[in-house]
Amino acid sequence: MTLNHHENSKICSGIAFGHAKKSFANRSGTNGEPILDIDGAFANIVRIGNQNVGITSDGIGTKIEIAERAGIYNTLGFDLVAMVADDLAAMGIEPTNITNILDVDVMCPKTIDQLMSGLATASKLAGIAITGGEIAELGNRIGGFGNGMHFNWCSTAIGVAGEKIISGKDIVPGDTIITLAEDGFRSNGFTLARNALERCYGKNWHTEKFTETQSWSEVLLTPSKIYCPLVNSLKRENIEIHGASHITGGGVPANLGRILKPNNLGAELNNLFSPPRPMQAIARMTDVSDRDAYTHWNMGNGFLLVTPSTSIDAILGKAATLGYRAQVAGTVTHGPVNIRIGKTIYENPGK
Amino acid sequence: MTLNHHENSKICSGIAFGHAKKSFANRSGTNGEPILDIDGAFANIVRIGNQNVGITSDGIGTKIEIAERAGIYNTLGFDLVAMVADDLAAMGIEPTNITNILDVDVMCPKTIDQLMSGLATASKLAGIAITGGEIAELGNRIGGFGNGMHFNWCSTAIGVAGEKIISGKDIVPGDTIITLAEDGFRSNGFTLARNALERCYGKNWHTEKFTETQSWSEVLLTPSKIYCPLVNSLKRENIEIHGASHITGGGVPANLGRILKPNNLGAELNNLFSPPRPMQAIARMTDVSDRDAYTHWNMGNGFLLVTPSTSIDAILGKAATLGYRAQVAGTVTHGPVNIRIGKTIYENPGK
Numbered sequence: 001m002t003l004n005h006h007e008n009s010k011i012c013s014g015i016a017f018g019h020a021k022k023s024f025a026n027r028s029g030t031n032g033e034p035i036l037d038i039d040g041a042f043a044n045i046v047r048i049g050n051q052n053v054g055i056t057s058d059g060i061g062t063k064i065e066i067a068e069r070a071g072i073y074n075t076l077g078f079d080l081v082a083m084v085a086d087d088l089a090a091m092g093i094e095p096t097n098i099t100n101i102l103d104v105d106v107m108c109p110k111t112i113d114q115l116m117s118g119l120a121t122a123s124k125l126a127g128i129a130i131t132g133g134e135i136a137e138l139g140n141r142i143g144g145f146g147n148g149m150h151f152n153w154c155s156t157a158i159g160v161a162g163e164k165i166i167s168g169k170d171i172v173p174g175d176t177i178i179t180l181a182e183d184g185f186r187s188n189g190f191t192l193a194r195n196a197l198e199r200c201y202g203k204n205w206h207t208e209k210f211t212e213t214q215s216w217s218e219v220l221l222t223p224s225k226i227y228c229p230l231v232n233s234l235k236r237e238n239i240e241i242h243g244a245s246h247i248t249g250g251g252v253p254a255n256l257g258r259i260l261k262p263n264n265l266g267a268e269l270n271n272l273f274s275p276p277r278p279m280q281a282i283a284r285m286t287d288v289s290d291r292d293a294y295t296h297w298n299m300g301n302g303f304l305l306v307t308p309s310t311s312i313d314a315i316l317g318k319a320a321t322l323g324y325r326a327q328v329a330g331t332v333t334h335g336p337v338n339i340r341i342g343k344t345i346y347e348n349p350g351k
Numbered sequence: 352m353t354l355n356h357h358e359n360s361k362i363c364s365g366i367a368f369g370h371a372k373k374s375f376a377n378r379s380g381t382n383g384e385p386i387l388d389i390d391g392a393f394a395n396i397v398r399i400g401n402q403n404v405g406i407t408s409d410g411i412g413t414k415i416e417i418a419e420r421a422g423i424y425n426t427l428g429f430d431l432v433a434m435v436a437d438d439l440a441a442m443g444i445e446p447t448n449i450t451n452i453l454d455v456d457v458m459c460p461k462t463i464d465q466l467m468s469g470l471a472t473a474s475k476l477a478g479i480a481i482t483g484g485e486i487a488e489l490g491n492r493i494g495g496f497g498n499g500m501h502f503n504w505c506s507t508a509i510g511v512a513g514e515k516i517i518s519g520k521d522i523v524p525g526d527t528i529i530t531l532a533e534d535g536f537r538s539n540g541f542t543l544a545r546n547a548l549e550r551c552y553g554k555n556w557h558t559e560k561f562t563e564t565q566s567w568s569e570v571l572l573t574p575s576k577i578y579c580p581l582v583n584s585l586k587r588e589n590i591e592i593h594g595a596s597h598i599t600g601g602g603v604p605a606n607l608g609r610i611l612k613p614n615n616l617g618a619e620l621n622n623l624f625s626p627p628r629p630m631q632a633i634a635r636m637t638d639v640s641d642r643d644a645y646t647h648w649n650m651g652n653g654f655l656l657v658t659p660s661t662s663i664d665a666i667l668g669k670a671a672t673l674g675y676r677a678q679v680a681g682t683v684t685h686g687p688v689n690i691r692i693g694k695t696i697y698e699n700p701g702k
Contacts, residue, residue, distance in 0.1 A: 008458055008460065009458060009486075009488065011460050012458045012460050012463045012486055013486060015460060015463055015464045015467060016453075016463060016467045016484050016486060017484070018467075019464075019467035019468055019470060019471040019481070020467070020471070020480075020481035020482070020483075020484055022471055023471050023474045023475065023479070023480045023481040024480050024481075024482075025480075026474060026475055026478055026479055026480050027447055027448070027478075027479070027480040030447075031445070031447050031511045032447025032448045032479065032480055032482075032509075032510075032511070033480070034448075034480055034482045043483070044482040044483055046447065046448050046480070046482055046509075048399070048402050048404055048447065048509075048511055049400070049401065049402040049511070050400065050401070050402075051399050051400040051401075051402050053399055053404060053509070055448060055450060055482060055483055055507075055509060056450070056483055057450040057451070057452050057483045057484065057485050057507060058452070058485050059452055059454065059485065059487050061487055061489060062489060062490070062492065064492070065492070094382070096378055096381075096382050096383025096397065096399065097378070097383045097385075097397050097406060099406060099407070099408040099507055100408070101408050101409070101410055101452075101505045102367075103410065103454070103503050103505070107359055107360060107363045109359065109362050109363050109366060112363045112366055112367060113366045113370075116366060116367045116369075116370035116371070117370055119370060120370040120371070120373055120374050123374045123377060124374065124377055127377055127378070128374070128377055128378065128383065129371075129374045129375050129376075129377050129378040129383055129384070129385055129397070130370070130371035130374040130375075131371070131375075131383075131385045131395040131397055131406055132371075132394070132395055132406055132407055132408045132507070133367050133368070133371055133408065134408050134409050134410065134505070135360075135363055135364060135367060136410050136412055136503075136505075137360065138412060138413060138503060139413070140494050140495075141413065141415070141416070141493065141494050141495055141501070141503055142492065142493070142494065142503070143491050143492050143493065143494050144491075144492055150492070152454050152487075152489060152492055152493070152503065154452045154454070154485070154487075154505065156406075156408060156450055156483070156507035158383075158397075158399075158404070158406060158509060159383070160382045160383070160399055160400070
């Protein structure tokens, strides 16, 4: 992954956003009017009648190749739900519904059953209803690994935003940053991981053992944790949250940086969760520096909450009750928007 | 396309719907509760606060290959908007917002600019705001024709359902069926069309001339008409509509049949618009029977409105004002659910 590649990706997103932004006027002053500038936000919120409705779309990218290599298809639904439901949760929106589009080369009922079964289980955990779906058979427009059904999978979630949106604008220096643990890669950073594993083990790296009982593909397939039930619960109990960050592409620096930017604040993180063992192992076996790793992978931290100190006990308590590992990771500092993780400083991270 | 293929597709949709249906209980009695059984409906509607919000997802399938063959990328946005916005319109839902996911092999800024430019123009025509988007670079998981950027494109639309949903339950024998003209294929039936053209002209069929000024790929790329502005307008003026049908996969028989089924009614259609010349030409050059053509292609009729006779003049007048070709196509009859088009009877069509 080169700088040019990253720049090209930024240019393309910018082009898409430019055209989208013009369209906001199409609903000006009426139902569907966007109430946020979506550039850099996790989701958008539109007003329908007297309701603020959040909406976001995303897919699970090349994590699907890991499922194809492992021959396991009932965990990807967790990743699909996590990507969109937790993007809504990061803005304090309670996800209510998901629709999904599955593009396949040829339809395999057995694989589809496993995918949809996982989606149903994950949706139950997230407390959302699957209220739309489409399976499109696209032949050679879809490729992948091995001989099974190949596919790409994406989804849209909507939710109830309520009046109080978590935008990061309430964050002040001295606020506490709480981290929620993640054991896997979620749906990000697989290109880097796959390249490293292939260099180390060759083309069939997925069959190599990571532990005695788990292959590398199985461990990389670890389903995403879904954090929205905790955020929903904190919101329902009116526990004050100043900011929330879903750690996806760009890692902790980019995603935390995004919500610190509006108030020009920084952060010191001395107590993040350690990266899960597979991430550590991949970083060790190849030339991925610690700095690079933190900007590509979640490194064991899937979601951050920024809160006044008065909320800490309530949040840690609720997290424990609901079965999430959570701990205080650090503090918000005065600007500029630099994020220090251990001894490394990330200057003005994010897009 | 064989019966087995169609059966397999039905089985897979059924599996997906089975899992989705279970998830409805996750929102029972609260925000996001689905108020429709989505099996066979164009979209679903969920209640958020005191609002009924419609939601639907779809993509534009292999029409993208036509754009790749023609090297023209600024019309597909019309197809993408049409697929979802008109699915909402068919239930009397006013589309308000669209999100889109573009899966690409590698990002080409110029092609993405053309795609998004078309999406913006189509969204303006449909009166909707683009409030979400994602471009995912998926390498060899995406394939297509030629050397340009390959991609698959799908979207989700939401809209305001209001209290009065068009479900087809108000349809009675004697109701009038009005058809709205379509000049192209919309996003359906391209497999059949491409196979026919390849058999006739060989692999590079797309460069062959259809007329002196248009190649076959250009004519097949004709952008979808977008009907929701007309339906929105009719709803705003309280013009009575008993049923509406967006003519997508399965053609007139399947899509009209779907809304006739709840009341076990049939239809006689003696005055549909004629198929556009390219469809007629493709049907002539290969072994596509009239019967098959009507179950794969829209045959010149993109949207049907079922109305009491008292609404006819108002609908035809409003259509003319807004620039849609519309005419009375036929009449609703007593059951069983048979649809007669000219001399051909389609018995119990649809899924």
